[in-house]
Amino acid sequence: MRSLSNEIRSAVLRDFAYGLVENAETIIAANALDLAEAQANGMSNAMLDRLTLNKNRIDQIAEGVLQVEHLEDPLGRVLEERTIASGIHLKKISTAIGVIGIIFESRPNVSADCAALCFKSGNACVLKGGKESYRSCKAITDVMKQALEAHGVNPDALMLAEKPSREETAEFMACREYVDLLIPRGGAGLIQAVVKNAKVPVIETGAGICHTFVDESADFDMAERIIINAKCSRPSVCNAMETLLVHEAAADAFVPRIVKVMKEHGVIIYGDEKACAYDPEIRKGNETNWATEYDDLIMNLVIVKDVHAAVDHIETYGTHHSECIVTASRASKEIFFKDIDSACLYHNASTRFTDGFEFGLGAEIGISTQKLHARGPMGLRELTTYAYHLEGKGEIR
C-alpha cells in the first residue's frame, strides 16, 4: 500500500466507480435479498428506505467515489522542512495511517464512501457493517476488489467482515497489533459500544448536541433565520440545533416570535421555567432534556442571564460539536469563542455548516467530537499521519 502512486490509486478508484455503474443490476439484486429479509424481520419503513439501493442511488455512490478520486493526494505533503542544529535536514511528511477499521450500521453506501476515502489516503480498510446490509455491501466491495486486482493491488486492501459474532467483533476492536484506528459511524449506542470495548485507538464521531445563543444585541431577523435553518433544515443530522439559549434581556422581544415560528414549523419545545412562562404549549424541560440529542423536530429553550451563563450551559450539557452565538457585540463573541471547548464555533451563522464538504475538505468520513488527532469534520488529510525524514552527512550526537 505504502508504495502505490497517486496515479494507481486514482485508476483503481475510477474503475471502482465505473464498475459500480456497470454492475448496478448485480448490486440491486443483492440489495433485494437484504430488503426482503429486513422486511420479513419487520424493519421500519424509514430504515428500509435507508437500506434501499436503486439505479439512481448507485449512480450517486459512483459519483461520490469519483469526487474522492479527483481530490488532491493527501500523501507525501511536506508539512514542515528545516535544517536542525546538528546540520541534519528535517522534513515532516504526511503518510498513511495503516489499517483503518470502520464499524457502521445499515446504510450500504457507507461501504463505498469509506473504501474510497481510505484507499485514496493510502490506508487498508476493514469494514464491519450491520448484518441487514451484508449482501449489499458485499456486492459493492466485490467491485472494488476487482478494481484492485485489475491494477495488481492486493484485494485485501479492502476487507468486509462476514457477519462476525459478538466475540469476533470484540477481538477485532482489541487488535492493536493489526488495526491502527477504529472509526464508528452510526448512532450514539454504536459509538459508545465501540469506545467502551475497543483497545485500538478510536475516533468518536457524530454525537451532536448543538446550541444557538441569541445575545442581547442580536439582529433578531438574522437570529430567526439561523435558528429555523439550524433546527428544521435537516433535524436528523448531528449538526442540527438541539438547544436555543436566549439572553434574558432579549427574551421579551425575541422569545414570543421564535416560539411562534418554530411551532409553525412543527417543532415541539421543552423550556426552562422562564421560557415556559411565555407560552402554555412549551413543555416543562429538565436536565435530561438539555442533555438529549433529539435528532428530530424537538428543541430546548432556555433563558440565560448573559453570555457567561450561556457558556456554562453549553459546557455542562454539550458534546463539544458546534455552537453558534448571534450577536452584534464583539466582546460577547470573544467570550463565547474563548470559553467554549467545542470543535466548531459560529458567529452569526448556522451550525449546519459543520460538514467536510462545506469546510472545503472535499469529502468527509465523519465529524470527530474528540480532541486527539482530528477534531470536527474529517476529510482525507485527517486519515493520514506523518513521519520525519532526516538527511545527514554522518552526523552523530
Place this chain on the structure above:
Amino acid sequence: MRSLSNEIRSAVLRDFAYGLVENAETIIAANALDLAEAQANGMSNAMLDRLTLNKNRIDQIAEGVLQVEHLEDPLGRVLEERTIASGIHLKKISTAIGVIGIIFESRPNVSADCAALCFKSGNACVLKGGKESYRSCKAITDVMKQALEAHGVNPDALMLAEKPSREETAEFMACREYVDLLIPRGGAGLIQAVVKNAKVPVIETGAGICHTFVDESADFDMAERIIINAKCSRPSVCNAMETLLVHEAAADAFVPRIVKVMKEHGVIIYGDEKACAYDPEIRKGNETNWATEYDDLIMNLVIVKDVHAAVDHIETYGTHHSECIVTASRASKEIFFKDIDSACLYHNASTRFTDGFEFGLGAEIGISTQKLHARGPMGLRELTTYAYHLEGKGEIR
C-alpha cells in the same frame, strides 16, 4: 485555564522555577525521606541515583522550567484560514486539549517537566508517579501550586495523585468524562499496562527497537561512527540502536571491523547464523533477540540480502520509532524511506537525534510510537488540539 493569557502562564512558570531554587532545602529534605525508605526496601543503586535530588539537580529542573517558559505560545496559532464557499470566514486555531494525565515511574524531575509543559500549553495536569518518589514530587508540585495561587489561578490546575490504590488508578484511566489524554512515561511494562487498562485516549511513548542498516555502498568510516554513537553514547534511552543490519555484499569488508570496535566498547553481540560465522564471540541470536529492547550495551547483528530484506526485518521486529540507512545510493535510501513505517527515518545520521530538543521543538514530553495525533518527539504543539472559528453574516445552509 482556557482564558489565561500567555503572560500569566509565563509568570506562573517563572515563579515556579524561582520557587524550586528557593525551596531547595525543603525539597531535598522530602527527597531524603523517599531515599531512606527506598534504601530500606532494597532499591538498587542505579534506581536510587535516579531518585536522588540535590542542589545541582534542582537547579537543572528549574532551568528546564524556565526553558519551557521562554518557548513560543502554542495556543491561538492560526493553522489555516480561508473563506469557504458559503461566504463564512473560517479559521483553524490551536487550543489546549484539556486535562492530561501523566503516569510515570520514580524520577521526581518528571513531575516538574510535565507540570511546566502542560501548563504552558494551557492544559490541566494530573500526575501519578511511583510511590517511591511521592514525597519528592509532592514538595515539587507544592511549589507550582503556590505559584498558581499567587497569580489567582486555581491550584488544581496541577494535581498529584496521593499514592492511589490499583483500583483508583484503574478508575482514573477509565475516566473519559474528565481526562482527555493519558501519557505514560516509563518502561515497556508501565506503558503496556496503561494501554491495556485505559479507556481514556493514550499516547504510547518510549518503546524503541531502533535499527541501523549498512548498505552495500555505505561509507564504512561513516557507518562505524554512526553505529558507535547510536549504540554506545547512551544505551539506556529509546533512540539507541538495538539491531545492526548489514548488506551481505558489505559483510566481509564491514562485519569484522565493526565487531572488533563494538567489542572494544564492551558491547555484547547476538548474531544470526551468517554473522556468527565472523567471530566466535558473537552469541547465537533468535527472533526473541530481534524483538528485544536491550537498553544496554547489547546489540543484534543480522546479515541481510538487500535493502528490501532490511525493510522486512525492521517491519517485522521494529517498534516504528527510528531507523537509519547508511548508503551512498539514492535508490536504496528511497526504498528505505518509502517502505518503512517508522516515526523517524535517517539517511547517514545517528538515530540518537530523535529528541524534541534536537528536532528544535524546544522541549519534549515524550516520543510517540503510535500514529494518531502525534508521532515521534512531542513538544508543546503536540499538547494542543484545534478548533474551527467561523465568522458569518447570517449565512444559512
